[in-house]
Amino acid sequence: MDVRKEFLEFFKSKGHEITPSSPLVPDDASLLFTNAGMVPFKSIFTGEIPRPNPPRKTSCQTCIRAGGKHNDLDNVGYTARHHTFFEMLGNFSFGDYFKKEAIAYAWEFVTRILKLPKERLYVTVHESDDEAYELWQEHIQKERIYKFGDKDNFWQMGDTGPCGPCSEIFYDQGEKHFNSSEDYMGGDGDRFLEIWNLVFMQYERSSDGKLSPLPKPSIDTGMGLERVTAIKEGKLSNFDSSLFMPIINEISKLCGKAYEYESGASFRVIADHIRSSVFLLAQGLSFDKEGRGYVLRRILRRALRHGYLLGFKEAFMYKLVDIVCKLMGTHYSYLNEKKDFIKEQIKLEEERFLATIERGIELFNEELKNTKEIFSGELAFKLYDTYGFPLDLTADMLREKGLAVDEAKFDELMREQKIRAKASWKGSGDKELLGDFKALIEEFKENEFIGYDNFSSHSKILALLDEDFKQIKELKSGQIGFVMLDKTPFYATSGGQVADLGLINKSEVLDTQKIYNLNLSKLKANENFSIADRVEARIDIEKRRQTTSHHSATHLLHHALRKILGSHITQAGSLVEPDKLRFDFTHPKPLSEEELEKIENMVNEMIINSYEKRLDIMELNEAKKSGALALFNEKYQEKVRVISLGESKELCGGTHVKNTAQIGSFYIVKESGVSAGVRRIEAVASKAALNYAKNLNKELLSLKNELKTNEPLNALKRLKNELLSLKNELKNQSKQELQSFEKNGTQICVQSLTNGDIKAMIDEFKNKFNKAVILLIQNKDGKISLAAGVKNASLKAGSLVKEAAQILGGNGGGRDDFATAGGKDASKIEEALKRALSSIQKEL
Template structure:
């Protein structure tokens, strides 16, 4: 009943665009799926089974819930990936949990320790409540306090690694709120404006700053876009009556407040100064190109890959854009090209880019892209370019033609069900192509060929190298074959060969050759490599029945701190200290004498 119930929930949630992850609704889905998989494990199911049951949900409920039918392929990929991922760790996790519970009960403890609970969560992906349920079935509680302590330590380590440059603006924001200070936001209309410095701070009590000092600044009016929605903050300058400051960054901690991080470069700036605020317009233009390109990329991805694609994060900077989106696997080169082609087509049509501030329901009715569960106010800002309509608070180009060429430079995975595209636009594309052209020119010069012949020339070089390596291996085999030593112990001939400089494949080939030469007996090959000793042991067919190579080599190397194994005819292994090579031979001969 649990598996059937959770399969229904899984199918419906995935059809609604919710994927397994470690937070929010995605975490609820992950917990449901892993609980169902754990019950399957209890029933003795060791292979994938849950995805197939989810697909049966589509067959049974597809008429009543058409989204199930439309997203069947997505359901199969997402559920299949999550199931395979958890099954890889489930066995080891259950084994760890069983051992820990048995130990706790053996010592008369009624509590499963926090270290084990945390290891199950952090390493094996066991949700806390799943561990709690399994433990309760054995009459044990879990050390929730210990688990929470370890979680807090992990979060603190994460925060410590995240903290970087930049002065905290929390005190400044609190002071502005208490005094009723607000910033008139002008970033949509202009890149230059006059205003009054309302509040300055650096975490201390200073209200004026001189050359070389950094501070946080709030003005009553600002053309600076404060970092939000994935778009980085503007940079620029503030000119006052007694000094000048460079704006290093701008943030928007409140909807009606812009905090500028500045470094005073000349004179002094003070609270109350009448100033001129000037945005770096050239940098803003690059950001606007990239932000508008993200909207077109989003539209193109949904057309090429399907309606399940939704934005999961972004970064819009002057030099590049990064766009995270929900999808089940890597994009093929053809899919990337199809996305680029669509974006280029919309750029060339030079659509006007318009913004509308309107009620949320009206924006939805007009086709604005929105997603269930995302938070929107009663009034929203809709950005429209061609058929693309999204709710967005960023800055954009006036027409799509201003974007120029958009080039995807990488496509990678971020986490389960989330992919990441990085792209460049406008002048950055030209610089990218020039660099590629320069590298190609150097390669052509080295290969002494035209660009069109590079691939064929490289393929020929690779094949030549393979042929030379094969010839070198054969030469080494033949050379080593002339330098063997034959010993005897317990009526068994042992041919000993030093194989230094040979790779494992060549060692096996040489073992086969020497085995034919010895007639009846064993062949022992050793190779010193970076202080370690690699060993190959081969047995002739008649000897394999009495002295199987796999068992023999394992017995020889074990006492020397090594490992080895294989089949009766051929085995390989090694020990960590090459200086013990003579002891390997001595141990083999001693075993043959017993």
């Protein structure tokens, strides 16, 4: 089924004009690329241009999400749904039809044209949108309609402008393949897959946040072509669909290696990235050192590095252009017209990168030998600057090793390079210090930061700079520029702590930066400022206090993590703001609820204990010998500040509370993964913690009201037990008894069956015994599935299942402890079982 064609023809029959896909580079300075189907119509929605005639449009819009706010690049290849390039199907009404028709059209297309089974469809609406809730009940049972809040079901173009509630259609991919704790409607799992978003644009949001009804409400919808195609073809991953498999098969043919999903991330990265590269080049973009051209270069070079992993040592991406044009050239004819040009450009770029990749990887591997947890930011920058390795490419390589890169250091070096480029002074002959900064440092050395103990100061202006860091004699009212004071209370962004805000006289301080140890405040002038003026500088005391509480809380959190999880914990990054904190740390696995509770309790105990802050100025080596924690790869001065809060002791240049009691309280809001081997905790303290607790209490009261009980936990447990009982009842209906025997202390099971969940059976079998080897072959409805599990034995599940699958005319593999495969020839099941049993007994 050609989903793209069916969609456009369906809406054409409903009076919509088919609009061709707009360029990937939009006529919109706020966007890097066209990232949604509505982008070409943005000016219509905002009222900048009149409504078109007819006021109904439909399109299949090509989109890129690989930079800026919408950046999926890091996830591509490692998930089933993320892409840098994708196509978004959409229908739009500009003040013509509204919710009733949009809902009816969507339901008709999904059920009559796509013929998706109604029993697998679910719908969400905004919690306040009773109209949509009632309209959907004309098409789908009330029990299959869910209400969610702003986060899930409210859409807005920006902080101000057109906005409104939205309604999403979900497809249930089934519990068989998706049964994690997050696989429920509203959860983060993949079981319930969003396929279509209907935005009801009915409000205008003003700068004060007020919502006013639009005189002509509009409709904006978006449906991912890749997702719908995969669903129609019965695939659980977009990459297994007909949109990608021909490309993957071509990659496999070129490298001489079979594609397997579990180990096939590199195939998927290349298949995705060649589509992006072909379309961007076809639309006139070229490889460059900055901007959109640099994003294109990043995409191609990431694919090349994955090609390198597959064994490609010569240019190969250009050989995939033909298959992309064959797959997509019918609808996008310009691909075929520019095919030869695209091949030439890709081949040239490949050859440029391949000329340096060997040396870059050598340097990478050399540094890797000296890396325990955090990879050098300096070398990451050198790989970028000298050898053309984008940062996310280096991060990608490290993820496979369970490591992370020092992004803070990389960003610092990148900032310095940008400043260097901006300054571009001629004739100084000094490569290290930039012209304006060199002169400032020579004249003043450093200006004095007095903000540890003072929230205000009467200061003298030493220098003024414009936004390009060029020295100026006067900063006039209405202008924005940088002010260098002889002494300043404004803390500059560093160490994860955000800068102070406040006033210089009556002018607003927007930011404070530290450049070459010069403390510069960015000012929006409400009066004229000249060099040598005497001014009053005042920080925003309340924001400083809240930021300080969160900063001290990160120290307590760091200490608690090391106490509870172990001394392997190392800080990998942090962000400290007035209303929250974020702390990244090295750890190999997610934290359990029990661990999180212990950590949270320990931090709060340290707060309650009212520890006085102790500040020591020490020699660096002396500080380290005293047990003070220092950040890996951070460069410190010879004299350092050591902050002690109870047992917590760290080198730190940030601001801190005088007593831990001033933090008030501490709550962990979220724990998540950043990359392989790096976890993240997000938390709140002080006033933010108080607000968090109030909101939790409100939610608890709402839950009590909803469940009509004062003991909601017991009620939820009852519901959970009832659900578990029903699940077990269903499970037992299809369960078969497993036959096993013991040899040399290892329990062995090799068996064929027709019903049951073989993965669950293997998990249950392994849990029963200290040493176990199990292979199950299931012939169900003409489909042959194999799975193997190994526990505390010398065999490898991947090898075991692969040997059996090959006898059955299939293939597969996986981890040493668990692996799956498929087969074709049911007549050889007994032979496969006998061979597997023989292999197991021989090994044992």
